[in-house]
Amino acid sequence: MxxxxxxxxxxxxxxxxxxxxxxxxxxxxxHLGSPPDIAGIYLPDAQALPPFQLVHQSGRPFTNNDLLGHWTFLYFGYSYCPDVCPLALTDLNRLQRRLATAGADGDTAYLFVSVDPQRDTPERLREYVTYFNPKFQGATGSDEALNPLIKALHAFYQRVDNPDAPERYTMDHTSTISLIDPQGRLRAIFTPPQDPERMATDFLAIHAAAP
Amino acid sequence: MRAILFGMLLAFAAAAFAADGNPLRIEQPWAAETPPAAHTGAAYLSIVNGGEADRLLGAKAEGVGHVELHTTTMDGGVMRMRKVEVLEVPGGTTTVLEPGGIHIMLIDLKQPLHAGQSVPLTLEFEKAGALQVQVPIRKREAMQPSTAPPAHEHSHGDGQKMKME
Known part of the structure; x- marks a missing residue:
């Protein structure tokens, strides 16, 4: 050259x-002077999610359409998880009550997506999540069904075998809380450790900034 | 009132261990209430070691199929739970087992853990031998630290009844 x-x-x-x-x-x-400064990652340009189909706790399919028209806080976990998942669901319960107190819970949903479909049947999921809060919903799916959502939400999971007892395996999984907007797009990711009070403040700021 | 009774129970339990000359003392034991569908639970406590270094080798609990020690680590937002075969309990220190850290995993619960009840737990130490402790079951809401206002703490109980979506 x-x-x-x-x-x-x-x-x-x-x-x-x-x-x-x-x-x-x-x-x-x-959109604004500056994007909301949250305890996590805020996406000024929301990311559309690829088509996915999970199984809702009621047994019916759960797809992109079920995310439309309201904000969704989404957490990946599994019901055999004794420590971190109950911790996160307790925090989400606090968040829900905080938003309800602020009169900002009218258009929100809370979704626990199990990455352990082998043990988490829809019925078990329903019993599990509604224990923490009657408004919570559960969904799950095969690896193939979970993958599009996992990738789009920058998440990860992996089965960890227990050499002593195969049935007592555990799951490594991302412990972030994703915020999906009413158009069904990824709008923010709250990174651990999550503080419900801070998440509530952040959500109100995001809600106010939404076009 | 319940808190005071709970505190007295704790103090009594702690004193019981101290009185027999054992250098190990278990403080603030609690297990989290579990959802009806849960097959696993978690117990937390502090091990106060006033003597020489010891090791926690294992544990068993009534009404629980298997008891394992686990540690949770957060790695770039990914939660990884790993079995701990032996937990070192250095002398002159307090080893704290708490939510999000090291916990005693209760596997294959014969029945869900209900707040207000307790789990008889036996901890097996290398030198101190077996220590028995009654672990009260509490709601996580009441035990987990949070900056959230404590108001409506009891409304949570309403959520326990199953509800169809």
């Missing part, structure tokens, strides 16, 4: 970078 060619190439790359920066900046800040 000639020296002139190189210069032209660099100018082109520089120009492209500028254009990209301008476009991104425009998209990031067009």
């Amino acid at each position: 000639t020296r002139r060619g190189k210069l032209l190439g660099m100018a082109l790359v520089g120009g492209l970078a500028l254009a990209l920066g301008w476009v991104l900046g425009e998209r990031l800040f067009r």
Whole structure:
């Protein structure tokens, strides 16, 4: 490549970078002065979720359509989890009550997605999640059914075998709480350790900033 | 009033161990109430070691199929729970088992754990031998630290009845 060619190439790359920066900046800040500062990750441009189909605790299918029209706090876990999942569900219960007190719980849903479909039947899930709060819902699905949602919500899970007793395996799983907006898109991720009071404040800010 | 009674019970339990000259003392034991569908539960406590280093080798509990020690670690937002074969209990220290950290996992519960009842737990130490402790069952709401206002703490009980969606 000639020296002139190189210069032209660099100018082109520089120009492209500028254009990209301008476009991104425009998209990031067009809604508001500054995006809400939350204890987690806020996505100024909500991410659409790929089509998915899980099984709801009632036994019926649970799809993208079930996320429309309200905000959803989504947590991945499993009912055999003795420590962290009950901790998270207790926090979500506190969050729900906090939002209810603030009069901001009218358009919210709380979804526990089990990554352990082998042991978590819809019926077991229903008993499990409604113990923490009657408003909570559970859903699960096969690995194939879970994968699109897991990937889109930047989550992860993995079975950990117990060499002493195969039936007593555990699951590693992401302990974030995802916030899905009323258009069924990922809007924010609350990272652990979650504080219900802070999540409530953050949600109110996100709610207020939503176009 | 219940809190006072609970405290007295704790103090009594603690004193019972101290009186027999055992350098190990179990403080603030509690197990979390479980949902009706749960097959597993968790117990938490503090091990106060006034003597030389010891090791917790295992535990068993009445009405519970298996008892294991587990530790939870948070790794880039991913929760990983691992079995702990032996828990070191250094001398002159207090080892705290608490939510989100090390816990005693109660596996294959014969029946759900109900707040107000208790689980008889036996801890097996290498040097101190077997220590028995009555572990009161409490609601997580009442035990888990939170910055949330404590109001409506009792309304939670309404949620225990199963409800069809």
